[in-house]
Amino acid sequence: MMEELESLSRLIGRTPLLRLRRLPPRGREVHLKLEYTNPGGSHKDRIAYYIIRDAVERGLVGEGGYVVESSSGNTATAVAWISSRLGLRPLLILEPKVSEARETALRLLGAETMRVEREEEQFQRAQELAEELGGVFLNQFENEANVRAHYETTGPEVLEQMEGDLDAFVMGIGTGGTIVGVGRRLKEELGQVRVVGVVPRGSALLHGEPRHEDSIGGLSKALRPELYHRNREYVDEVVEVSQATAIEAVRRLAALEGLLVGPSTGAAVHTALKVAEELGEGSRVVTIAADSLFRYPELLTI
Ligand SMILES: Cc1ncc(COP(=O)(O)O)c(C=O)c1O
Structure with a gap:
């Protein structure tokens, strides 16, 4: 890797x-x-790369492990392609209104996707799933590797x-x-x-x-x-x-x-x-x- x-x-x-x-x-x-x-x-390729690399280097995720993020936009795309290439498993928690086309693109890039019913649930769902699956929650809103x-x-x-x-x-x-x-x-x-x-x-x-x-x-x-x-x-x-x-x-x-x-x-x-x-x-x-x-x-x- x-x-x-x-x-x-x-x-x-x-x-x-x-x-x-x-x-x-x-x-x-x-x-x-x-x-x-x-x-x-x-520009989200830069931060997805930094955040994922940081998680790998700190031993928070390894080959075949889940990389979870709450995003339906540019960060989702960046996480999908970069983690797929690294042999990680991207799981993206999407907002309710995201278009079918965007979801399809993420799946084409090898991501698993899950829509929440209410926008307010998106962040917490990502956090819970990362924990349940033994993966890492990237959390671009709080992760200093983004900056x-x-x-x-x-x-x-x-x-x-x-x-x-x-x-x-x-x-x-x-x-x-x-x-x-x-x-x-x-x-x-x-x-x-x-x-x-x-x-x-x-x-x-x-x-x-x-x-x-x-x-x-x-x-x-x-x-x-x-x-x-x-x-x-x-x-x-x-x-x-x-x-x-x-x-x-x-x-x-x-x-x-x-x-x-x-x-x-x-x-x-x-x-x-x-x-x-x-x-x-x-x-x-x-x-x-x-x-x-x-x-x-x-x-x-x-
Ligand atoms: C299209 C677009 N413009 C601007 C921004 C803002 O960038 P940042 O999250 O670094 O503040 C984003 C973030 O998602 C974005 O998707």
């Missing part, structure tokens, strides 16, 4: 950084790191690709792993850098309780994504973006930049453009394209 772990580490990350040409205001640079070029289609993946890989890549010269980093908050991991690395290396998080409009993260029904795939409506709260000293501010604004930005990225990105990227780019405007002429802002629009067939009708 160690050999396969090494070969996986060469497949994940080192994603390209693309400079937006037409959307940024005059005299400002906005760069987009294309995380959907990871083999599993998102470490971005601190050790995404952050240094951004620094290298920008040649150490950037003024702000913008990222949607789901677990918070990306923003705090990259944010910490950038602040340590650069000192002065503005780190801006993005959540859906009305998110409980800002208001203490959800105020609207706005939903942007992958971004947090929860009060306490644990990793974010533990490490929020690395985030300077969090802004809200409506679902409609995120989708509008997705359309503009397609029409003007030739990119098909998911809605969380629309929200992040919309915010990055505003931050670049505020920071003024000569500013350099980086954000992340977490996944591609192909992940959201329901949006391909727009």
